[in-house]
Each structure stands twice: as C-alpha cells, then as structure tokens.
Amino acid sequence: MTTDRTALAAGTAPPRTRRRRRLTARRIFAASVPYGLILPVVGAIAAILGYPLYRLVRLSTQHYGLFELIRHKGQSIGLHNYGLILHDPVFWHTLLRTVVFTVANVALTMVLGTLLALLLTRLSTWVRLLLTSGLVLVWSMPVVVAVQVWDWMTNFENGIVNYVLTQLGVGDYFHHDWYATAFSQLSMTTALIVWGALPFVVITIYAGLSQVPHELVEAARSDGARAWQVFRDVTFPIVKPVLLILTSLSIIWDFGVFTQPYLLIGQAKIVPSNYLMGIYLFEEGYLKSDFGRGAAISILMLLIVALLSVVYVRRMVKLGDVR
Amino acid sequence: MRLRVVVAAAITVVLGIAAASASATSSRHQASGITVWLQVDAQSGWPDVVAAATQQFQKDHPGVNVNVQYQSWPDHLQKFDATLAGGNSPDVIEMGNTEMTKYMAAGAFAALQKSSFENSGTWLKGLAASGTFGGKTYGVPYYAGSRLVTYRTDLFKKAGIAKVPASLAEYTADARKLLAHNTKKGFSPVYIAGEDWYVGMSFVFDYGGSIAKTYKGKWIGTLDTPRSLAGLAAFKRFFDAASRASKTTLETRPNPYDVYAQGQAASMVGPGWFSCCVGKFKAQTAQFVMPSHTKGQPMPGFLGGSDLAVPAPSSNKSLAADWVKDFTDTTSEKALQAKGNIPNATNLLGTSINERAAARSWFVPTAKHWVDVENGNILRNMLAQILTGKLTIKQAASSAGDNIASVLNQA
Numbered sequence: 060m061t062t063d064r065t066a067l068a069a070g071t072a073p074p075r076t077r078r079r080r081r082l083t084a085r086r087i088f089a090a091s092v093p094y095g096l097i098l099p100v101v102g103a104i105a106a107i108l109g110y111p112l113y114r115l116v117r118l119s120t121q122h123y124g125l126f127e128l129i130r131h132k133g134q135s136i137g138l139h140n141y142g143l144i145l146h147d148p149v150f151w152h153t154l155l156r157t158v159v160f161t162v163a164n165v166a167l168t169m170v171l172g173t174l175l176a177l178l179l180t181r182l183s184t185w186v187r188l189l190l191t192s193g194l195v196l197v198w199s200m201p202v203v204v205a206v207q208v209w210d211w212m213t214n215f216e217n218g219i220v221n222y223v224l225t226q227l228g229v230g231d232y233f234h235h236d237w238y239a240t241a242f243s244q245l246s247m248t249t250a251l252i253v254w255g256a257l258p259f260v261v262i263t264i265y266a267g268l269s270q271v272p273h274e275l276v277e278a279a280r281s282d283g284a285r286a287w288q289v290f291r292d293v294t295f296p297i298v299k300p301v302l303l304i305l306t307s308l309s310i311i312w313d314f315g316v317f318t319q320p321y322l323l324i325g326q327a328k329i330v331p332s333n334y335l336m337g338i339y340l341f342e343e344g345y346l347k348s349d350f351g352r353g354a355a356i357s358i359l360m361l362l363i364v365a366l367l368s369v370v371y372v373r374r375m376v377k378l379g380d381v382r
Numbered sequence: 383m384r385l386r387v388v389v390a391a392a393i394t395v396v397l398g399i400a401a402a403s404a405s406a407t408s409s410r411h412q413a414s415g416i417t418v419w420l421q422v423d424a425q426s427g428w429p430d431v432v433a434a435a436t437q438q439f440q441k442d443h444p445g446v447n448v449n450v451q452y453q454s455w456p457d458h459l460q461k462f463d464a465t466l467a468g469g470n471s472p473d474v475i476e477m478g479n480t481e482m483t484k485y486m487a488a489g490a491f492a493a494l495q496k497s498s499f500e501n502s503g504t505w506l507k508g509l510a511a512s513g514t515f516g517g518k519t520y521g522v523p524y525y526a527g528s529r530l531v532t533y534r535t536d537l538f539k540k541a542g543i544a545k546v547p548a549s550l551a552e553y554t555a556d557a558r559k560l561l562a563h564n565t566k567k568g569f570s571p572v573y574i575a576g577e578d579w580y581v582g583m584s585f586v587f588d589y590g591g592s593i594a595k596t597y598k599g600k601w602i603g604t605l606d607t608p609r610s611l612a613g614l615a616a617f618k619r620f621f622d623a624a625s626r627a628s629k630t631t632l633e634t635r636p637n638p639y640d641v642y643a644q645g646q647a648a649s650m651v652g653p654g655w656f657s658c659c660v661g662k663f664k665a666q667t668a669q670f671v672m673p674s675h676t677k678g679q680p681m682p683g684f685l686g687g688s689d690l691a692v693p694a695p696s697s698n699k700s701l702a703a704d705w706v707k708d709f710t711d712t713t714s715e716k717a718l719q720a721k722g723n724i725p726n727a728t729n730l731l732g733t734s735i736n737e738r739a740a741a742r743s744w745f746v747p748t749a750k751h752w753v754d755v756e757n758g759n760i761l762r763n764m765l766a767q768i769l770t771g772k773l774t775i776k777q778a779a780s781s782a783g784d785n786i787a788s789v790l791n792q793a
Contacts, residue, residue, distance in 0.1 A: 125488035128466050129694060215628040216568070216636050216646070234568050236628045239770070326456045327577070327632045330763045345460050346757045348484070 119354035133351060140355035144343075150356075153334040154363070157314060160245060160335060161367075164313040167253045169306055172260030177290075179265045191262070198258035206322040209251050213237040238324060241333035248320045252313065260305050267301035268294065303375050307368050314364050317341065336360050415447030416473040416698050416705060419462070421688065424476075425452040427655050431717040435709040442708075446701060459753075462693075466490065471693040473702035476524060479512035479687040483750050486515035491691040492699050493518040500711045501727035506687070508745055509726060513689040521689030522706050523726035525718045528739035529580060529672065529683035531572075532642070532656045533649035536666040537564065541648075546670040549677040550588075550620065557624035560648045568626050573638050573647035576621065576629035576769045577762035580684040581651050585620070586613035587682040587744040588674050593761075594747045594786050601749060601790035603783020605764070606776060614775050616675060618768055629769035632762065653686070654722040654736045671739045685743035687724075749790045760785045 119140055121133030144150050179187055200208075212220045221232040238244045271294050279289045295302075317337035321329070329338055340360065344353015424432055436448045451472070453461065459481065465471035477485065485491060496502050496519040505523045513521020533546075538556070541563040547553035557571035564571075574581050583593065591610025594601050604610055621629075627641070638650040643661030650656060651672055660667045671680040690710065692702045708714065715725040724736050731737050746752050755761070764782035767773040773781070 125463070125466075125484065125490065128463065129488060129490055131467075214636065215631055216641060216644075234626065234628070236630050239628075239630045325632070325635060326757075327634070327759055327762060328630075330759050342758075345463065347754055348463060348488075 115354050116358060118351055119358050121351045123349075123351035123354075125348040128348070128350060136351070140352045141359070143352060144355055144359065149331045149334065150339065152331070153336055153339045156245075156334065157336040158367075160249070161310060161313045164249050164252050164256075164316075165306060165309045167249065168256045168260055168309050168313075169302065171253065172257055172305070173264055173302070175257065175261045176264035176268055179261065180268055194258035194261055197255065198262075200255075202255065202318050203322065205251065205255060206319060209247070209323060213247065238328065244324045244328070244333050245320070245335075248316075248323055251319050251323060252316060255319070256309065256312070260309070263305055264298060264301060267298040271297045299375070303372065306375075307372060310367055310371065311364055314367065315360060336363075414445065415449055416696075416701050418448060418450045418474040418702075418705065419453050419458065419472040420450060420476045421458070422452045422454050423655070427658055428718060428721045428723075431714055431721070432709070434717065435705070435711075435714050438708045438711075438713075439705045443701060443704065448705060466693070466695065469695055471695045473692065473696040473698045474706055475691055475693055476688050477521060477691055479509060479521075479689060480746050480756060481753050482512045482521050482689055482691070483515070483748065484753050485691075486513075486520045487750055490694055491520040492694050492696065493520060494522065494692060494703055494706075495519075498703070499707055501715070501729060504727040504729045506724070506726055506728060508685055508743075509687045509689065511748075512687070513691070521691045522710050524688040524690050524710060525715070525726055526685055526687035526724040526740065527653045527655070528685060528724060528736050528743060529584070529652060530654045530656075530669045530735060530739055531649050531651055531672050532639075532660070532667060532669050534642075534647075534663060534666050535668050537648040547673050549673050550616070550675040550681070552677075553673055554620060554623050564648065566646070568646060570624065570626040570641070570647040571649065572620075572624035573627055573641050573650040574621060574625040575627045575631050575633040575635075575638065576625075577631060577759075577765050578633040578651075579761040579765060580633070580686075582614070582617050582765045583744065583761065584672065584681050584683055585617035586610045588676075589613035589616060594749075594783070594790060601747070601787050603780075603785075603787045605783040605786070606780040611775055611779060614768060614779060617765075618775065621769055630766045654739075657722065669735055671735060674742075680739055680742045682742045682744045683739055685740060685745055747790065751790050751792050754789050754792075755786050758785070758789060760789070 118133065120135060120137055121127070122136045122139075123133040127133045175190075179190060182190065212218055214221075215234060215236050218237075220237075221235050224230065224232040236243075237247055275293050276289055279293050284292065315337050316335065317340075320333075320335055320338060321341065324333060329342065334342065336356075337360075340353055340356045343356060344350055420432065432450055436450070439448060440446060453476075455478065458475075462471065462475060499522055502522075506526055509523035509526055510519075513519060513523065537560060538546075541556070541559040543556050543559060547556050553572070560571035561569070586592065586605070586609075589609050589612040591607060591613045592604045593610075595604050596602075605614070627638075633652065637659070638647070638652050639656045639659040641647050642650050642656075643659065643663065645663075654669065657667055657669060672683060673679070674681040690706045692699050692706070696702055710726060712730065715727065715730050719725045719730065719732065719734075722734075722736060724740055725731065746756075760782050764778045767778040768775050772778075
C-alpha cells in the first residue's frame with residue numbers, strides 16, 4: 060500500500076512554513092473562493108441525498124400507515140418501530156439469510172470475474188473481442204427483461220433448460236420445478252445476479268490487469284515462480300485496489316437486492332422463509348402499508364451495509380500493510 | 383466580490399428551479415381528462431365494453447379524455463399507495479372485493495351516491511357489501527365471476543365419457559380414463575396449479591370447513607378443524623390423481639389456459655372467462671360446474687368480484703362517478719354478461735352456467751387485514767407444503783391457521 064500512502068501525502072496541502080500574513084479583504088475573498096465553488100455541489104448533495112435521508116429518519120420514528128398516508132401526516136412514536144423490528148424473529152432470520160446470500164453472491168462474482176478477466180488477457184484479439192461483446196450484451200440487458208428470459212428458460216411446463224438437460228442425459232428434468240424450495244429459489248436468483256454482475260466486474264478487473272507491468276511478471280517467472288505464485292505475489296497486489304472497490308460495491312448491491320428475487324421468485328411465492336432484506340423491507344413496509352416500519356428497516360439496512368463494508372475495507376487495507 | 387455575488391445568484395437559481403419543479407409535480411392535475419385504472423382482465427377479455435362505455439361518457443362530456451390504464455393484480459395496490467402519497471392518484475380504480483375494506487377504513491375513497499347508479503337497488507349482496515363501510519357506499523359493484531371447469535369435449539368423448547361428472551368421485555374416475563387415453567408425458571386430465579388456493583379452499587368449503595371464524599371478538603384459524611382437514615385431504619387426493627401441474631406453482635405461472643391451448647390438458651378449473659383463450663380448441667371447448675363430493679351438487683366456488691371506487695384525492699370526482707355510471711349501466715353489464723361474467727345486479731342474472739355456479743359459493747373472511755393474508759401467501763404456502771408432503775396436512779393446516787389468526791387480529 061506504499062503507493063497509496065505517497066499519493067495520499069501528495070494530495071494534502073504542504074505544511075505552512077511562511078509567516079502569518081495580515082488578513083485583508085482580498086485575501087479573505089481568495090480563501091473563500093474554493094468554498095464558494097464547492098457550495099453548489101454541497102447544496103445539491105444536501106438537497107438530493109441529505110434531505111430525503113432526513114425525511115426517512117423522521118418517517119422511521121412515526122406510525123405511518125395508509126390512514127396517515129392519505130392525510131400526509133404521521134404520528135410520532137419515537138423508536139417504537141425499531142423495537143418492533145429488533146424483536147421480530149423474522150428480521151434476524153432474514154438478516155442471517157441475506158448475509159449468507161450476499162457472501163455467496165459476492166464470492167462467486169469476484170472469483171468468476173477474476174478468472175474470466177485473466178482468461179481475457181490470454182485470448183487472441185478476435186476471441187477477446189467476441190467475449191467482450193458478449194459481456195457487454197449481458198451488461199446492457201435490462202434486469203426485468205433478463206428475469207423474463209430466465210423465467211422462460213426455466214419454465215416448469217416447457218423450459219429450454221429442462222429440455223436441454225434432459226436431452227444431454229444429465230437426468231430427467233421434464234417437469235422439474237426450479238423454484239420449488241427456498242434454497243432453489245435463492246440459488247436461481249444467485250445465478251441470475253452473478254450472471255448479470257459479471258460483465259462489469261470482468262471488464263473492470265481486465266482494465267486493472269493491464270496495469271500489471273510485463274517485466275515484473277517475466278522477472279517473477281524467470282525466478283521460477285509458478286502461475287499461482289505470480290498471481291498471488293505480483294498480479295494480485297497491483298489489482299487489489301480494483302478488487303477492493305468491486306467487492307465493496309458488490310456487497311452493497313447484493314445485500315440490498317430486490318428486483319431479481321422479487322420478479323424471479325414472484326410475489327405470490329414470497330413467504331418469510333425465502334425473504335431477503337430488500338424483500339422483507341418491501342413486504343413489511345409496502346405490502347402491509349406500514350411505511351414507518353419500512354423506513355426503520357431501511358435505516359437498519361443502511362447501517363448494516365455500512366458496517367459490513369467498513370469491516371471488509373479495513374481488513375483489506377490491513378492485509379496490504381503487512382505485505 | 384462580484385464573483386461571490388455571481389455564485390450566490392447561481393445557487394439561488396439552482397435551488398429555485400429545484401423547488402419550482404418539486405411543487406410543479408404535485409399540482410399536476412388536468413381537468414380535461416380522467417384516469418381510470420382497470421385490471422388486465424378487461425384488457426384481455428372485454429376491451430370493447432370499456433370502449434363503448436367511454437364513448438357513451440364522451441357523448442355527455444365532449445372533450446373530456448378518458449385515459450384507461452391497465453394494471454395487474456399483484457402490484458396494483460402498491461402503485462395505488464404510491465399515487466396516494468404523491469397526490470396523483472387515478473380518478474377511478476378497480477378494486478378486488480377482498481381488497482376494499484382496508485382502504486375504506488383508511489378513508490382512501492370518496493363516498494358515492496348509491497341511488498345514482500343504475501340497478502343499485504338490486505346489486506348482488508356480496509358485492510354491494512364489499513363496497514360499503516360505515517353505512518356509506520364507496521365501491522360500485524362492477525362484476526362477479528364464478529369458477530368453472532373448462533374442458534375438451536373431443537377428449538372426453540374419446541375417453542368414453544358420455545356426460546359431465548355429477549360428483550367428485552365421478553370426476554376422479556373420468557380423470558383416470560382421460561389419463562389412459564392420453565399418454566403424452568406431462569398431460570393433465572384436470573389442470574390445477576398446486577398453489578391455486580381458490581381451488582384448494584373450494585374443497586375445504588365443500589366438506590363444510592372454513593378458513594377463519596370470529597370467536598369472542600377475536601379471529602381464530604379453522605383450517606385444522608376435522609371438516610377443513612377432510613377438504614384438504616380430498617384436494618390432495620384429487621390433485622394427485624388428476625393434475626400434472628407443478629405442486630409449487632401458481633395459477634398464473636403458467637396460465638392454465640396456455641397449458642390447455644397447447645393440448646396438455648383435458649380440462650382446467652378457473653374463472654369462467656378461461657374459455658376465451660383456448661387457441662385452436664375453441665370449437666371443442668365447453669364448460670361445466672365443478673361437482674361436489676355430494677352427488678348432484680356443485681362444489682362451492684370462490685365468488686370473486688370487482689368494485690369500482692373513486693379515490694379521495696381525485697379532483698374530478700363527479701366526472702369519475704359519471705364514467706362509473708356508464709360502465710356499470712344495464713348496457714355495459716349485459717355486455718359483460720355476454721363475455722361470461724356475472725352481472726352486478728340480481729335483476730340482470732340469467733340462467734347461464736356461471737350464474738348457476740354462483741348459486742353455491744364461498745367468500746373470504748370479511749376482516750380488515752384479510753388482504754394481508756392474501757399478500758402473505760399463507761394459503762398458497764400451505765397447499766404447497768401439503769402437496770409436496772413437506773408437512774402433514776394437519777401440521778401445515780394448523781401452522782397456516784395460527785398465521786392467519788395473528789394477521790387478522792392485528793390492531
């Protein structure tokens with residue numbers, strides 16, 4: 060992490076060694092220009108992020124149901140919503156399930172993404188172009204369309220996946236229900252999410268890999284390092300910042316995921332035993348028209364994701380220090 | 383100094399625009415039109431009836447646009463909630479009869495003058511009750527629908543079935559015959575989705591059971607009473623004998639009529655309008671009333687239905703009510719009847735098979751939180767547990783019953 064350190068140091072202002080000068084109007088003005096210039100951005104962020112967040116926090120301390128929604132006026136009840144949620148066993152089960160789900164999704168995304176990116180560096184130009192275009196096509200497909208296509212492919216009555224697996228002799232997949240149990244429902248969702256997340260991860264890691272100097276790899280090889288050692292000791296440290304960012308982003312996306320499970324599993328098949336946090340929030344907040352509780356759940360989710368990310372980022376940075 | 387002034391002015395302008403656009407969206411209401419939310423059933427089944435009502439409406443109100451937007455059952459309430467919060471709710475909304483109470487209790491709808499609607503004196507009792515709260519009318523009955531068996535006459539004949547079954551036992555025997563004559567893999571003599579709770583509960587009611595009852599002011603689940611359990615057991619037996627549908631899927635995924643249209647089913651249980659969408663088998667398709675386990679009687683079917691309501695925030699309430707009048711008058715209701723629906727008033731009732739099926743029907747518990755039971759998929763989950771054998775019938779039923787009671791007894 061030494062490179063990062065120097066970059067950080069270069070970014071901070073050099074220590075002031077000159078003697079104190081008199082304050083003049085001109086100087087005050089000069090000093091305030093940067094603040095003036097940044098003010099619109101601060102204002103915009105406060106308006107589009109800060110204010111909604113404030114409203115969300117306020118909503119989470121209110122009893123706000125359908126009755127209050129129509130009158131646009133909630134009823135303040137302090138932290139009662141939080142108490143209800145933290146005493147709800149469904150919340151804890153859902154949290155555990157979502158953490159496992161997130162770990163599985165992020166791990167699969169990152170491992171497959173890294174492998175595909177490494178593969179990309181070894182392909183001939185036109186095969187690489189072919190693979191990259193494939194990835195971009197996946198990336199450009201809207202989630203809702205993708206869910207529909209997956210749903211068709213894995214349809215109980217005449218899904219193409221069932222047909223192909225049966226024809227290949229893998230087993231009898233005729234009338235196989237891919238969404239029969241909570242585990243299979245969430246596994247299908249994982250497959251869809253990882254598939255959809257790969258292009259961004261692969262292309263970004265591939266870009267990161269192009270920063271690895273050839274000489275270093277060759278030097279390591281001529282010193283007798285094997286492929287795995289080259290990756291671990293040369294490639295990985297250089298692309299680590301990229302992996303760090305991608306993993307954090309993936310955690311944030313996968314922990315709060317809603318569209319894929321909601322559409323793929325389908326509202327009429329969603330029950331507490333297959334809830335993910337995003338779904339739990341939707342069921343408690345929207346379906347039951349208890350918007351205050353929904354707001355409280357989303358605040359809790361925000362805190363949990365922040366916690367997960369901080370723990371992870373700290374670990375990764377520490378790991379770098381040792382090296 | 384000038385620069386700061388410029389910056390300050392720029393910020394003011396930016397914030398001003400933001401504020402202006404925020405206030406502009408909340409007052410976006412045009413008097414030149416009304417927005418109507420109907421369910422997709424109307425779009426696929428009777429778009430011409432909708433168009434005719436709108437035409438009639440525009441004769442009386444020239445220049446008023448009617449923007450009909452079709453919604454789907456699973457998510458129309460969330461969309462509606464969002465519009466209530468945003469202040470841009472539709473002027474007319476179709477509500478399922480099981481969905482009305484929660485919204486009427488919250489004051490989401492405008493009270494309507496009952497007598498101004500045609501045939502309001504003879505509205506179907508069950509439907510009229512679902513649109514009444516505290517003595518006021520908030521929902522105008524739109525139509526009711528009973529559930530029927532839609533079947534392939536050619537396949538029944540080929541299997542040597544001379545007349546439609548008069549009892550559940552006969553229907554089960556027929557299913558075996560049909561299966562023997564149609565050996566194609568995955569073929570269903572009677573297509574029923576495993577989680578189709580409308581069919582499942584019909585068996586429960588047929589055996590004298592029920593879903594929940596009030597006792598001393600509290601709801602208690604009654605799915606684990608001996609009669610309800612007998613009904614659930616009969617459902618499992620019939621399903622195992624007759625349906626090759628997934629035990630863990632719903633009646634919309636896939637649509638039963640799509641399976642039927644592909645030649646993969648000899649019959650299916652569902653709303654009467656299922657006969658609309660049978661593809662190339664139109665000429666070989668007929669319907670009968672689902673038979674009870676008691677010979678000669680119909681099995682009680684779910685009496686579904688819809689009401690039309692005018693949301694309270696609408697700024698065109700009288701125009702909205704006028705459109706509802708045109709859409710529920712005798713002409714429109716007769717047209718709906720011709721499409722296989724049950725009209726909203728007793729004086730319009732005919733002797734069609736639908737209307738005969740409606741003679742024995744069941745309805746969900748009339749509780750404010752019933753809609754949460756439906757949305758929570760408690761009954762669907764129970765049926766899947768029973769059919770897959772994950773739980774015994776008794777275990778699944780008593781756990782579902784407890785769940786239902788706790789949802790219905792919420793404050």
